[in-house]
Every structure is written in structure tokens, then in C-alpha cells.
Amino acid sequence: MQLQTLSLLNYKNFDSRTFDFDSRINCFVGLNGVGKTNVLDAIYHLSYGKSYFNPITTQNIKHGEEFFVIEGQYEKQERPEKIVVSAKRGQKKIIKRNGKAYEKFSEHIGFLPLVIISPSDRDLIVEGSDTRRKFMDGVISQGDSEYLRALIAYKKVLEQRNSLLKYFAANQTFNQDTLDIYNMQLEEYGSLIHARRVDFIAEFSPIFLKRYEVISNSKEEVQLVYKSQLHDTKLLDLLQQNLQKDKITQYTNFGTHKDDLLFQIDGHPIKKFGSQGQQKSFLIALKLAQFDFLKAQSKEQPILLLDDIFDKLDEDRVAQIISLVDNEDFGQLFISDTHASRTEAVVKEVSKSYKMFAL
Numbered sequence: 355m356q357l358q359t360l361s362l363l364n365y366k367n368f369d370s371r372t373f374d375f376d377s378r379i380n381c382f383v384g385l386n387g388v389g390k391t392n393v394l395d396a397i398y399h400l401s402y403g404k405s406y407f408n409p410i411t412t413q414n415i416k417h418g419e420e421f422f423v424i425e426g427q428y429e430k431q432e433r434p435e436k437i438v439v440s441a442k443r444g445q446k447k448i449i450k451r452n453g454k455a456y457e458k459f460s461e462h463i464g465f466l467p468l469v470i471i472s473p474s475d476r477d478l479i480v481e482g483s484d485t486r487r488k489f490m491d492g493v494i495s496q497g498d499s500e501y502l503r504a505l506i507a508y509k510k511v512l513e514q515r516n517s518l519l520k521y522f523a524a525n526q527t528f529n530q531d532t533l534d535i536y537n538m539q540l541e542e543y544g545s546l547i548h549a550r551r552v553d554f555i556a557e558f559s560p561i562f563l564k565r566y567e568v569i570s571n572s573k574e575e576v577q578l579v580y581k582s583q584l585h586d587t588k589l590l591d592l593l594q595q596n597l598q599k600d601k602i603t604q605y606t607n608f609g610t611h612k613d614d615l616l617f618q619i620d621g622h623p624i625k626k627f628g629s630q631g632q633q634k635s636f637l638i639a640l641k642l643a644q645f646d647f648l649k650a651q652s653k654e655q656p657i658l659l660l661d662d663i664f665d666k667l668d669e670d671r672v673a674q675i676i677s678l679v680d681n682e683d684f685g686q687l688f689i690s691d692t693h694a695s696r697t698e699a700v701v702k703e704v705s706k707s708y709k710m711f712a713l
Contacts, residue, residue, distance in 0.1 A: 355466065355654050356686050357397060359427040364419040366392040376709040379687045379701055383694035384713035390690035393713070394470065394659045397688060400426040400437050401468035401657070402492075403449050403459045411441045428466065431654070437466065460506060464496040467648040467656035471641045471663065478640070479625050479633055483614035490615050493644050494554050497651030501550045508543035511536055512606055519604045528601075540609055541590040547610045548584040555580040555615075561646045566639035569675075576624070576636060579616040583608050638675065645684075655685025664691050 356377050362368040367389045373380075382390040391407070398406040405414050415422045421442040428435040441447040449456045456462050477485050495502040515536040522528050559578050566576050583592060592608040593600070599607055617624045617636060624636055648656045663675070691697040694710065701708045 355428060355430045355657070357400075357426055357428055357657060359425075360393070360396060360400075361423075361425040362393075362396055363421075363423040363425075364416040365396055365422040365424055366414055366416060368392065369416060369419075373711060375686070375688075376707055377686060379689065379705050379708035380711065381694075381697045381701060381708065382688070382690045382711045382713055383692070383697055386692060388713040390692075390713055391472075391661050393711075394661050394688055394690055396424045397426070397657065397659060398468060398470055399424055399439050401466040403439065403447070403462055406470055406472070407474065411447050412443055415441065415443065430466075437462075460499070460502050463502060464499070464652065467496055467652045467654065468659065469641055469645045469648065469656050470659040470661060471638060472659075472661035474661075475637045475641065476633070478637060479617060479628075483612070486615040486617075487611075487613055489640075490551060490554065493558070493647060494550060496648050498550065501547065504543045504546045504550075508540065508547060508610065511539045511543065512609065512611060515540065515606050516604070519600055519606070522601065523604050533597075537590055537593045540593065540606075541588065544584065544589040544610045548582055548589075548613075551580055551582070551610070551613065558643060558647055562639055562643035565642045565646070566635060569639050569642075570632065570635040572632070572635075574620050574632065576639075577616075577618040577621070579618060581614040581616055582610065583612055584610065649683075658684060658687050660687065660689045662690055662692075664693070664696065 357375055359372065359374050361372045363370050367387075373393070382393050384390055395405050395407055399414075404411075408414060421440065423438065423440045426437045428437065436450075436452050438450045439447065440450075447459075449459055449462050451462065451465070478489055491501075491505055495505065515533070518532060518536065555578060562578055563576065583589075589609055593606070596608055619628045619632060619636070624633055628636065645656055645658060660675070689697060689701070694712065698708075698710060
């Protein structure tokens with residue numbers, strides 16, 4: 355799979371711009387603030403239907419304009435594919451494939467597999483469990499539409515149950531029969547989500563460990579540990595056992611929305627016990643493992659975006675990553691950097707096929 359052409363209209367800081375890409379490596383270079391990351395984000399947007407850096411749609415429209423349009427021309431399995439994402443203030447975002455709009459955005463997820471490595475990935479280590487759950491869900495959903503449907507349904511039922519708990523408190527009333535309907539639905543979707551996450555970690559962890567070993571050249575042991583309240587108890591039982599707590603807090607305190615993916619080094623949280631270098635290696639291994647996992651699921655090469663990669667890594671390590679990318683296991687690569695000569699020097703070392711874009 356290749357992205358051949360990208361056209362932007364009123365997207366972030368761009369008024370109108372078109373790029374024609376190399377089939378292997380494409381580099382966006384320029385000073386901070388010129389829009390290098392915005393180009394990568396537009397490519398991400400075409401795959402996931404949303405921005406990686408700012409999920410609020412209207413904030414991706416160029417200041418002073420009423421709409422944006424992102425258009426990508428792809429070649430996928432030797433066939434042309436045209437994807438257009440557009441949004442207008444006050445209206446719902448539209449995603450089209452070959453001129454036909456998707457009824458549900460979820461139908462598009464996984465069609466254009468893509469992985470991004472960015473300095474903001476550090477949020478996976480320093481932020482709360484929600485960030486790591488979203489990572490896990492994002493990877494699984496790319497190749498499992500049933501899982502994605504269950505996630506969407508679970509979130510909707512959870513919101514309804516929480517609203518009901520607030521209604522009970524506000525009106526000093528209670529109806530067990532109504533609550534049971536939501537409990538049963540959460541059990542149905544939650545048990546599927548939990549089972550798929552267990553299977554995912556069992557498959558994903560060995561891929562991640564192999565990547566970490568290659569990148570870090572170190573002897574410490576790292577682990578991905580899936581933490582869930584559902585490991586030992588059914589969700590329906592947890593909901594029934596903790597009803598009083600839910601009524602007091604007016605919130606559902608137990609379920610897969612409380613799961614976490616623990617990042618550990620030698621059995622301890624990498625956030626507290628990992629050096630900066632170890633944390634960087636951990637995150638890059640995580641993302642390259644995501645690449646491997648998606649490739650195996652989709653049976654094609656995901657696109658790989660490296661945002662501001664030199665900002666957090668030395669040139670030798672960047673060269674190592676790019677050389678990993680520039681073999682038959684990888685496909686198309688997009689890089690952003692502030693120093694054109696540095697980027698070109700590293701890319702030249704490992705690849706004959708590349709394009710430089712000065713912004």
C-alpha cells in the first residue's frame with residue numbers, strides 16, 4: 355500500500371497544498387511551526403478519521419476558514435483508492451472512499467493501516483490508564499471490527515448507566531429492573547472486550563519483547579501487563595456487588611473502562627524506574643511491534659510516520675530505525691525534522707529512494 359498524492363485545503367496552517375510522494379521515504383523539513391507535523395497528522399487523519407494530536411474537529415480547520423478537506427490518492431493491492439476527509443463548522447465530518455461516504459466511520463478503521471511514532475507518545479508512560487487503553491483499543495480495532503463495535507456499544511451503555519445513576523440520586527428514586535438491563539448489556543460487551551484484550555496481549559507481548567531487545571541492546575527485562583478487574587470476577591457480579599458504591603458516586607466504578615496496560619522494567623513501573631533512554635526504547639519498540647502486529651493482521655505494509663524523531667533520539671539510533679524501515683519488511687515512511695542536511699545524510703546512508711519537502 356502506498357500514498358501517492360496528498361492534497362490539503364484549509365487544514366491547520368495550510369491554505370492549499372499538494373504533495374506527490376516517493377514510494378519509500380518522504381522527509382518534511384523546516385523550522386518549528388511551519389507545518390511538518392501537520393502534514394503527518396493529515397496522513398494519520400486519512401487512516402483513522404481523526405487527528406492524532408487534536409481530536410476536536412473544528413480546531414483542525416484553518417483559522418478564519420469554514421471547512422477543511424484532506425484528499426489522499428492511494429495504491430492498495432494494485433488498485434487506486436481515493437480517500438477524502440472533510441469537515442465544515444456546525445456540520446458532521448464526512449469520510450468518503452472513491453466518492454462514496456461511509457455511513458459509519460468505524461467501517462473505515464483498518465482499511466489503511468498506519469503507525470505513528472511521535473514525541474507525544476511519552477503520554478503513554480506519564481498519563482493515566484485511559485491513554486494506554488486507547489492505544490490497546492486502537493491496535494486491536496484496526497483488524498477486528500467486532501471488537502470495535504463492542505467498544506462503541508459498551509461506551510454508549512456505560513454513559514446511559516451513569517446517567518441513570520445520576521437520575522436516581524437527583525430524584526431520590528431507584529429501579530433495579532432498569533439498571534439490570536444496562537448491567538446485562540455491559541456484561542455482554544465487556545466480557546468480549548476483556549477476552550479480546552487478553553488474547554491481544556498474549557500475541558502482542560512476544561513481538562514487543564523482540565523489538566525491544568533489538569533496539570535497546572540491553573539486558574533488562576521489560577513487560578507489558580494487562581490489568582483488569584475482570585480477570586477473576588465476572589462483570590455482572592462486580593456490578594451487583596458494588597451497587598452501593600455506584601449509587602453514592604453516581605458512576606460505574608467497575609468494568610473494562612477501568613482496565614490498564616502496565617509498562618514495566620525489571621518488574622517495576624518504567625515511569626519511575628526507567629531511564630530516559632529506556633523509556634524511549636520502550637515506546638519505539640511498542641510502536642514497531644504495533645507495525646508488525648498490523649502487518650500480520652492486514653496482510654499488507656502499514657504506512658509509518660516518524661514525527662520529529664531526532665528530537666528524542668541520537669542520529670545513530672535514528673539511522674538504525676530508518677535502516678530497519680528500509681528493508682522488505684517495511685513499506686512507505688514519512689519523516690519530519692528541523693534540519694534538512696541531518697535528515698538527508700541519514701536517509702542517504704540507508705536508502706536510494708527518497709524525497710525531501712522543504713516547508
